[in-house]
Every structure is written in structure tokens, then in C-alpha cells.
Amino acid sequence: MSLLTLHTPKPGQALKQAPETRPAAxxxxxxxxxxxxxxxxAQRLVAELGRLNRSELDEDLRARLTLLHETAVxxxxxxxxxxxxxNGTPQSVVHRQAAxxxxxxxxxxxxAxxxxxxxLQHRRSLFGGTKARQTALTHLLAALSNQICTSYRSYTSPPLHGWHELHQLHAAIGEEGWGDVVADDAGHSAETLYRRALLLALADPYRFxxxxxxxTLACLSKFGQLAELRRGGQDRKAAFLINPGSDSPAVNEDTEDASACLALDTQALCKHLRSLLARLRNGEDFRSLGLTEMAHRINGPHLLARLHQAWRGGNRRGFKRYAPGLTHVEVISGISAIHRLFDPKHKPVPSPQATAGPPADQxxxxRWQVANDSANGLAISAHAQEVAQVRMGNPxxxxxxxxxxxxxxxxVIRWGKMSKGQVVVAGVEKLSxxxxxVVLRFAEGSAANLxxxxxxxxxxxxxxxxxRLLLPQGHYQRGRTADLWHQGERRRIALGGLVEQTPFFDLVEVEPA
Structure with missing residues (x-):
């Protein structure tokens, strides 16, 4: 087995408090x-683990103590x-602390x-050394996979060297033939956890x-094994290539030395997603697919369609990014606030220097700084406490x-993440x-006279x-008629096809009534 290159904290020279090293205590x-x-x-456990990781201990004792910590962590x-x-980045003090x-x-x-x-790298010949190494390596792969997934779930960047270390562990476990060994309390194998981290990253979770x-994680636990990993040189048509020496997940770009990479073939997984989509569109309930986790809080067909696009390699950048032509922009968010802004009768008069404090929906x-620009979007950043929460799908x-x-x-905000120094970054797609x-007066329903x-x-x-019309959620029904008022003029319209749906709006085509 190749020697591992792992980044660990340096032993503390003078710890104020020693860690608890008695397993029973x-x-x-x-x-x-x-x-x-x-x-x-969590604060007390982080402190205790930190002391353990910065103390000199016998490896067998350290392994026993780490196993005890694992379930609580x-x-x-x-x-x-x-x-x-x-929905959104953890910008408040309480949420940032939790993340x-x-x-x-x-x-x-x-x-740990x-x-x-x-x-344990040098204990290959000792009695019991193989079993101890198997436990350590498989649990380490699970921990590295979990730290990456936790970063995505909290809208933060994975730790530096995290992907490189995970690729190393996967290769080392593969050399030993331990890929099918159970690596966590949920019964996932080391190979399953590696694929799950890769596929979650490729789904672009900052958009979710x-x-x-x-x-998505529940889908991967059930269907992720349909994605197949093999040597890159054996399959030039695979959707993604993984460079084991890089500190990044798989990419969907060609590389000159594909033989040194792993290929992630997602064709079978995407085929299965298409069959699930067909079942949903034929009237089956999302829970009938065996995915009950938070299913009532999402648009199931929309999510599966986005996952299918991502895992077949469809999330490619359409336009090149450039250095911004302007340094700062003023931003207002929320349909109600934008509607007032665009209404000539109620247009607010901003101060000469826009302040960053008030919630944008008011x-x-x-005030946001522009990070980069492109033909169809831009990335903007600001201090987390000085702007309203970045919520994916908010106009x-x-x-x-x-x-x-x-x-x-x-x-519309397409993605958001927290960066260093309590900075929040948002990706914005330009719509118009x-x-x-405009104001709509529907012919029927609770909003008929409003x-x-x-x-x-x-x-x-x-x-x-x-x-097209951008409507608050809850009013769309295909064919529904309404009087559309714009600048004092009225015309009769009908709501056409649904172009897009987010947690905040429905974007629909306009048809003659």
C-alpha cells in the first residue's frame, strides 16, 4: 500500500487541559x-476532540477513543x-455558529x-495489524466523505486538501480490496461513501x-451504486474523470492523460432517474419511490430532472466569466419589493451611497461587491451580516x-455559499x-377581486x-384567465406553460385569453 500524505494538527506544546484517555470515563x-x-x-465535544488530536497517545488507545467519539459526533x-x-445560506449569528x-x-x-x-502504516507485520488498518482506513474514508458532505449541507467550501485525501484513501482501500467493507453506522460501504461524495459534488449542491x-443524499444511498467507477483509460466516453492527485472532485472535461484518472460512468444512474421521472409524471407519489425524506418539502420531478442533467454532464458553463466592469451594485430582493421598485408611482429614492444594513426585501x-461577470449572470459578495439572506430561487x-x-x-439567485471571513457569495442569473x-385580476378564486x-x-x-410572467407561488394554473393591468391599460390574458418554478415564484408563458 502506498504511503498516505495526510494533513494533521501539530501536537500542542502546552495544553491547558489534558484529554480524557480512560475509555470507561x-x-x-x-x-x-x-x-x-x-x-x-458540540462546543464541548469539539474542544475534547481537539485536545485528543493534539496529544501524543498510543495508536491503539487513540483508535479506541476515536471510536467512542464517532457516534456522538x-x-x-x-x-x-x-x-x-x-433555503439559504446560514448568515445569522446563530446559524453561522451551528454551521x-x-x-x-x-x-x-x-x-482523529x-x-x-x-x-498504523508501519504495523503491517504485527499481529492484528491488518484488521486495525482496515478499521482505521475505512472509518477515515467515511470521516473524510462526511466532512465534505457536511460542508455542502452547510453551504461552505470543503476543507483544503479534503478531496486529495479522500482520493488517496479510496485508492489505498481499493489496493487492499476493502471497498465493500462497512465504513459507518448506517451500513454504507467505503466505495458507496466515496461515490456519494463525488455525485453530491457533481450535483452542484450550492444551487439546492x-x-x-x-x-439527493437519500437518492444516492439507494441508487448511487448504479454509477460505476473504473480506470479512465478504459472508457473515454464516461461522463466524468477523477484525477486522484487533485484536490477537487470529478470533472466533465477531457484530459490528456486519462489513463491516470478514474472514470465515473453515470449512464445507468441517469437511465434509472429517467424511469423514476416517468413514474412521477404518470401520477405516482414521490414516496412510492422509497424516498420519504423531506419529500413533502420539495418539487420531486423538478429535483430529479436537475439531478439527471447534472449527472449526465449537462452542468457546463454556457458563457465565459470575465473580470467585472463595475465594482459594486445595489440589490433589492423579493417579488413585492421589486414590484414596488418597478412601479413608477412607488419607486423609492435611494440615498447617494446605498447602505448595506437593511434587509433587501424591505x-x-x-450594497454588494461584484466578483465576476458573464453574458448571462454575475457573482456578487458581501459581509453576511450586512445583507439579507441569500435564498436560492429568490428574485x-x-x-x-x-x-x-x-x-x-x-x-434570480441561482446559488449561494459562505466564504472566508463571514463573507456570503451569490450567483445571479440575469433574466431581463x-x-x-403589472397587476393581475383573476377571473375566479380568492384573488378574483384583488x-x-x-x-x-x-x-x-x-x-x-x-x-412571460413572474408570479408569486400559489397562483399558477394552466389556462387560468386574468385581466393584466400595466400603466393604466388592461388586456385579457391566460396563463400558459410553466417555464420554471422556484420556492418563491412561478415563471409562466403569457397566452391570449
Whole structure:
């Protein structure tokens, strides 16, 4: 087996408190910890694991202590992740604390198994050494996979060297023939956990709500084995190639030395997703597929269609990114706030220097820095506490800062993540530079006599798109008729095909009534 290159914390020169190294006493302490509030328990467990990982210990004792910690760490990670917002980045102080603790727990558990694995590299000839190495390596792969998945679930970047170390562990376990060995308490094998981390990364989870990420993980637990891994030189047509020497997941790009890579063939997995989609569209319930985790909180067919596109290699960038032509933009988010903004009768008058504090949904512009730009979108960033929460699928309006006469551009948040220094980054797709506020009066229903605010997106001959309406969720029904009022003029319309649905709006085609 090749020697592993793993990054571990340096031993503490003068720890203020020694770790608990008596297994029976540690088990009792962990049992008492289960009765503490989640955040308090997580803080104490992170501190205890940190002391363990920075102390000199016999490898057998370290392995026993790490096994005792493992179940408590996993339980607290699940508890902390469950406390995060269902849609959006964890920007509030409470949510950031929970996300950071979840990631720190996952990282410290991985550090613990790294130390055990490194110590056992030279014990091949000792009695019991093979079993000990098998346990250490498979549990380390599970911990490395979990720290990456925890990062995605909390909208943060995976730890530096995390992917490189995971690729190394997968190769080492493959050399020993331990890929089918159970590696975690849920009964997943080492090979399954490696594939699950790869496929979750390739699904582009920063674009998903948290329930969508959880359902994706449930899908991978049930169907992920349909994706096949083999040497890259054996299959040039595979959707993705994995460079074991890189610190990144698989890519869907050609490489000159494919023989040094692994190939991830997702054809069988995508075929199965197509069959599941057909069953859903034929009227079967999402739960009938055996995926009950948070199924009531997501649009099942929409999620499966997005996963199919991602896993067949369809998530390729359409336009090249460029250095931004402007440094800062003003941003307002939420349909109601944008509707007021685009209405000439209620247009707010921003201050000469837009402040970053107020929530964007209240109609006050927030200040964001532009990271990069492209023909159909841009990436923007700001301090997490100074802007409203980044929620995937939320519409927004933006324009160049300090240009009161500039037109507002309608866009939608496609992805979000937390960066270093409490900075939040959002990816915005541009929808229209000339959207307008309109009011709909439906012919029937609870909104028949009330004006429903909406945004009208004109037809675009270049993009070959017809006239569309962006409606708050809950009002769309194909063929539903309404009077559309725009600048005092009325016309009769019908709601056509559904172009897109997010947690915040339905984008629909406009048809004559």
C-alpha cells in the first residue's frame, strides 16, 4: 500500500487541559453530554476532540477513543445541520455558529482517524495489524466523505486538501480490496461513501435548498451504486474523470492523460432517474419511490430532472466569466419589493451611497461587491451580516451603485455559499433588463377581486423567448384567465406553460385569453 500524505494538527506544546484517555470515563462523559443542548454539547465535544488530536497517545488507545467519539459526533452534526435554514445560506449569528460547529466536528473526527491511520502504516507485520488498518482506513474514508458532505449541507467550501485525501484513501482501500467493507453506522460501504461524495459534488449542491440536498443524499444511498467507477483509460466516453492527485472532485472535461484518472460512468444512474421521472409524471407519489425524506418539502420531478442533467454532464458553463466592469451594485430582493421598485408611482429614492444594513426585501438597496461577470449572470459578495439572506430561487433587482438614472436588471439567485471571513457569495442569473410591474385580476378564486402583483418580462427575439410572467407561488394554473393591468391599460390574458418554478415564484408563458 502506498504511503498516505495526510494533513494533521501539530501536537500542542502546552495544553491547558489534558484529554480524557480512560475509555470507561470517556463513555460516561459522552453519555452525559447527550443530555446537553446541541450547541453546548458540540462546543464541548469539539474542544475534547481537539485536545485528543493534539496529544501524543498510543495508536491503539487513540483508535479506541476515536471510536467512542464517532457516534456522538455524527449525532450532533445531524442535529446542527437540521437547525439550519431550509433555503439559504446560514448568515445569522446563530446559524453561522451551528454551521461552523458542524464543520469543525467533522474535521476533528477526520483528524482523529488520520492520526490513527498514519500510526498504523508501519504495523503491517504485527499481529492484528491488518484488521486495525482496515478499521482505521475505512472509518477515515467515511470521516473524510462526511466532512465534505457536511460542508455542502452547510453551504461552505470543503476543507483544503479534503478531496486529495479522500482520493488517496479510496485508492489505498481499493489496493487492499476493502471497498465493500462497512465504513459507518448506517451500513454504507467505503466505495458507496466515496461515490456519494463525488455525485453530491457533481450535483452542484450550492444551487439546492437543504431539503433538496437531503433527498439527493437519500437518492444516492439507494441508487448511487448504479454509477460505476473504473480506470479512465478504459472508457473515454464516461461522463466524468477523477484525477486522484487533485484536490477537487470529478470533472466533465477531457484530459490528456486519462489513463491516470478514474472514470465515473453515470449512464445507468441517469437511465434509472429517467424511469423514476416517468413514474412521477404518470401520477405516482414521490414516496412510492422509497424516498420519504423531506419529500413533502420539495418539487420531486423538478429535483430529479436537475439531478439527471447534472449527472449526465449537462452542468457546463454556457458563457465565459470575465473580470467585472463595475465594482459594486445595489440589490433589492423579493417579488413585492421589486414590484414596488418597478412601479413608477412607488419607486423609492435611494440615498447617494446605498447602505448595506437593511434587509433587501424591505425595498432598501443593499450594497454588494461584484466578483465576476458573464453574458448571462454575475457573482456578487458581501459581509453576511450586512445583507439579507441569500435564498436560492429568490428574485432580485440590481443596478450599478450610485447611478440613480440607471435601469434596474431583473435576476434570480441561482446559488449561494459562505466564504472566508463571514463573507456570503451569490450567483445571479440575469433574466431581463426591462421587466415591468403589472397587476393581475383573476377571473375566479380568492384573488378574483384583488390585485395580484406580478412582473412582466417582455419577449426577447435574440433569446427566442415569448412574453412571460413572474408570479408569486400559489397562483399558477394552466389556462387560468386574468385581466393584466400595466400603466393604466388592461388586456385579457391566460396563463400558459410553466417555464420554471422556484420556492418563491412561478415563471409562466403569457397566452391570449
Amino acid at each position: 470517556l463513555a460516561e462523559w459522552l453519555d452525559q453530554l447527550s443530555g446537553k443542548p446541541g450547541e453546548e454539547a 455524527q449525532r450532533l452534526i445531524e442535529q446542527l445541520v437540521a437547525s439550519l435554514p431550509e 461552523n460547529l458542524a464543520c469543525e466536528l467533522a474535521i476533528e473526527l477526520a483528524h 482517524w488520520k492520526l490513527v491511520s498514519l500510526a 435548498t437543504r431539503p433538496e440536498i437531503e433527498v 425595498g432598501e438597496p443593499a 432580485l433587482a440590481l443596478r450599478e451603485e450610485n447611478t440613480a438614472d440607471a435601469a434596474w436588471l431583473l435576476g 433588463p426591462n421587466a415591468a410591474s 390585485g395580484q402583483p406580478a412582473l412582466l418580462i417582455p419577449a426577447n427575439a435574440v433569446l427566442q423567448t415569448e412574453e
